[in-house]
Amino acid sequence: MANLGTVFAILGAALAAILSGLGSARAVGLVGEAGAGVITEDPSKFGKVLILQILPGTQGLYGFLTAFLLLVKINVLSGDFSDLSIKKGLALLAACLPIAIVGYFSAIAQGRAAAAGIGVVAKRPEQSGKSITMAAMVETYAVLTLLISLLSIVRITDIAF
Amino acid sequence: MNELHFAYAVARIRCNELNLLTSADFEQLISAPDYPSAVAFLNDKGWELDEKSESNAAAFRRKRDEAWELIQSSLEDVTILNSIIVFNDFHNLKAALKCKFTGGDAKKYMMQPCVFNAEALLDAVETHRFDLLPAFLQESAQEAYDMLVQTGNGQRADCLLDCAALRTAVDMAKKSESAMLLTLAQTLADCADAKTAYRCFRTGKDEKFMEQAVSGSGKLDKEALCAAARSGAEELAQVLDAAGYPRLAKGILTDSVTFEKECDDALLAIYIQAKHSAFGVEPVAAYYLACESQVKNVRIILSGKLNRLPQQEIERRVRNLYV
Numbered sequence: 001m002a003n004l005g006t007v008f009a010i011l012g013a014a015l016a017a018i019l020s021g022l023g024s025a026r027a028v029g030l031v032g033e034a035g036a037g038v039i040t041e042d043p044s045k046f047g048k049v050l051i052l053q054i055l056p057g058t059q060g061l062y063g064f065l066t067a068f069l070l071l072v073k074i075n076v077l078s079g080d081f082s083d084l085s086i087k088k089g090l091a092l093l094a095a096c097l098p099i100a101i102v103g104y105f106s107a108i109a110q111g112r113a114a115a116a117g118i119g120v121v122a123k124r125p126e127q128s129g130k131s132i133t134m135a136a137m138v139e140t141y142a143v144l145t146l147l148i149s150l151l152s153i154v155r156i157t158d159i160a161f
Numbered sequence: 162m163n164e165l166h167f168a169y170a171v172a173r174i175r176c177n178e179l180n181l182l183t184s185a186d187f188e189q190l191i192s193a194p195d196y197p198s199a200v201a202f203l204n205d206k207g208w209e210l211d212e213k214s215e216s217n218a219a220a221f222r223r224k225r226d227e228a229w230e231l232i233q234s235s236l237e238d239v240t241i242l243n244s245i246i247v248f249n250d251f252h253n254l255k256a257a258l259k260c261k262f263t264g265g266d267a268k269k270y271m272m273q274p275c276v277f278n279a280e281a282l283l284d285a286v287e288t289h290r291f292d293l294l295p296a297f298l299q300e301s302a303q304e305a306y307d308m309l310v311q312t313g314n315g316q317r318a319d320c321l322l323d324c325a326a327l328r329t330a331v332d333m334a335k336k337s338e339s340a341m342l343l344t345l346a347q348t349l350a351d352c353a354d355a356k357t358a359y360r361c362f363r364t365g366k367d368e369k370f371m372e373q374a375v376s377g378s379g380k381l382d383k384e385a386l387c388a389a390a391r392s393g394a395e396e397l398a399q400v401l402d403a404a405g406y407p408r409l410a411k412g413i414l415t416d417s418v419t420f421e422k423e424c425d426d427a428l429l430a431i432y433i434q435a436k437h438s439a440f441g442v443e444p445v446a447a448y449y450l451a452c453e454s455q456v457k458n459v460r461i462i463l464s465g466k467l468n469r470l471p472q473q474e475i476e477r478r479v480r481n482l483y484v
Contacts, residue, residue: 030168034439037172037235115168116439122175 005089006081009074012096013067016149020063020103027056027111034118041122048121048128052114055135059099059107062146066099069150073157087161095152098145106145110138167440170235174448177231181484182206182455187462191475196466203459215467221456222273228452229274232445240276241442244334244346245449247297249275250282251326254298255319257286258305262313297332301325317373320357324376327353331378341443345431345450350379351406352424358390358397359413359420380404418478425480429454433483451483458482 035049070092071077074084084092117131182190186206193199200212208224210217229246233239249272260267267286271279277295285293291302305318327350334346354375361371371390377383381404389396394413402410412423432450435443458479465475 034168034172037169037174038176041173041176112439115172118168118172119175119439122172123179 003081003083005084005086006074006076008086008089009070009084009092010076012093012100013070015093015100016063016070016096016103017067018063019100020066020107021060023104023107024057024060024063027059027107027114028053030111031056031114031118034115038118038122045121045125048125048132049118051132052117052121052128052135055114055132055139056107056110058139059103059110059142062099062142063103066096066146066149066153070096070153070157073153085161088156091156091161092153095149095156097149098152099142099149102145103142106138106142110135110142113138167236167442167445170232170442171438171440171444173231173235174444178448178451178484180207181451182459182482183484184482187458187479187482190459190462191472191479193466196463199463199466208459210463217463221460224456225452226273228449232449233274236442236445241337241339242342242446242449243276244330244337244342245446246274247276247330247333248326249273250277250298251301251322251329253279253282254286254294254302254305255322257283258302258309258318259315261286262309297329317370320370320374323353323357324374324378327376328378337442339442339446341431341435342446345428345446347379348427348431350376351381351404352409352427354379354381354383354386355397355401355406355409355413356421356424358386359394359417362390362394362397363417422478422480425454425457429481429483436483447483454480454483 031053035053038045038049068077074092075082114131114135117128117135120131121128190199190202193202197212200210200217203210208220210220232242236242252272253267253270253275256270257267259265260270267283271283273279275282277298282294282298285291286302286306289306291299291306294302301322305321308314308318308321327346330346331343331350334343337343354377357374358371360366361374366374368387368391371387375383375387377386381400385400386397389400398410398413401407401413406427408423409420409427412420428450432443432447435441435447438444461478461480462475465478
């Protein structure tokens with residue numbers, strides 16, 4: 001029971017990394033499948049396809065960043081498993097949820113938008129910039145939740161309760 | 162099959178849609194001064210037609226085969242598209258049965274793609290082993306065979322198999338769980354039934370024949386359609402209008418050319434919705450149907466050029482385009 005706060009905090013870090021990573025992996029895979037279809041027919045479009053494929057991968061990165069920051073802040077990476085109160089542990093778990101949940105769903109949504117954009121690259125390559133912009137719009141919400149998660153983690157670890 | 166596989170297939174289809182003839186191409190083709198010029202134009206687009214041939218059946222078949230090969234290489238399991246190719250199985254069955262009685266070479270009439278291997282179908286019919294056929298063909302094959310033996314009436318056997326094909330297509334579309342494929346199969350059945358009823362009306366066929374020739378597997382009320390066909394074109398138009406086909410109703414009152422075109426355009430109106438879908442089997446099915454429609458349009462135009470039809474007459478016959 002003494003380390004339960006730390007367990008909750010690590011659970012938060014794990015959720016942020018796992019859910020965001022899972023969403024990005026599925027989305028990048030989806031766009032990759034669609035991209036492979038275009039490359040099969042026209043390999044010269046690889047560059048445009050690659051940009052669209054990279055887009056939904058950022059959520060996984062955000063999840064990793066959140067988890068890394070949290071693990072640094074609670075000194076797990078340095079091997080110091082000092083006690084965290086259960087309240088603080090739960091607060092840190094809650095702080096990780098925005099990027100974990102929104103990261104997962106926004107990655108899937110962005111993957112779908114990017115895969116649809118692959119169709120634009122296939123038929124109207126000169127318009128691919130527009131499809132990239134449309135897919136990138138989804139990123140906004142992942143970035144907003146990343147900010148919330150990061151700010152919360154920083155503040156919670158700094159204050160004592 | 163999951164969404165990922167369709168994403169790959171749809172992307173490949175989108176690339177290949179660029180190779181379909183556009184409305185500008187068709188305008189140019191229609192305005193070609195004569196048949197050789199039209200053939201030359203198509204050959205510039207890679208159609209490999211023979212200027213001296215009047216049918217160019219092999220080239221048209223090659224175009225269809227190319228489209229199907231693309232689909233086969235893009236989808237892991239093509240059985241989801243059975244509802245749109247099963248008509249070829251019934252065509253093959255018709256050819257095999259007729260050739261069995263007339264002694265003709267059925268191989269040259271076989272059509273691809275089909276659900277059941279055409280050669281195996283031919284063997285089954287030749288050896289009278291209908292049990293070797295898939296379930297959806299067995300009963301119809303036996304009934305058509307018995308009809309040919311007992312009456313020698315090829316037209317009735319054709320009607321029986323046509324109805325069975327439409328029913329099978331609707332059943333297969335239901336199994337595909339694609340709303341578009343189901344609507345397409347039902348509309349196709351309705352159009353086929355409407356065409357049959359119209360022809361029965363024009364040729365004065367009796368009630369018994371109509372009962373056998375109209376499948377009733379779509380959304381149209383079979384009894385109402387048959388009753389209307391006995392009365393006249395206006396009554397047929399009313400039935401079609403009431404069933405939600407106002408353009409078909411208008412077409413049937415104009416002439417047979419317009420009616421046939423409206424039937425094809427009604428189908429296009431369904432599968433053209435897949436043009437903007439990024440996922441699902443629908444864009445793949447739509448591409449195959451668009452290729453078939455393209456071949457039909459090219460045939461209409463070339464046939465018009467061969468017969469020196471005026472440009473307006475050809476335009477009136479050309480179907481709407483997918484691209």
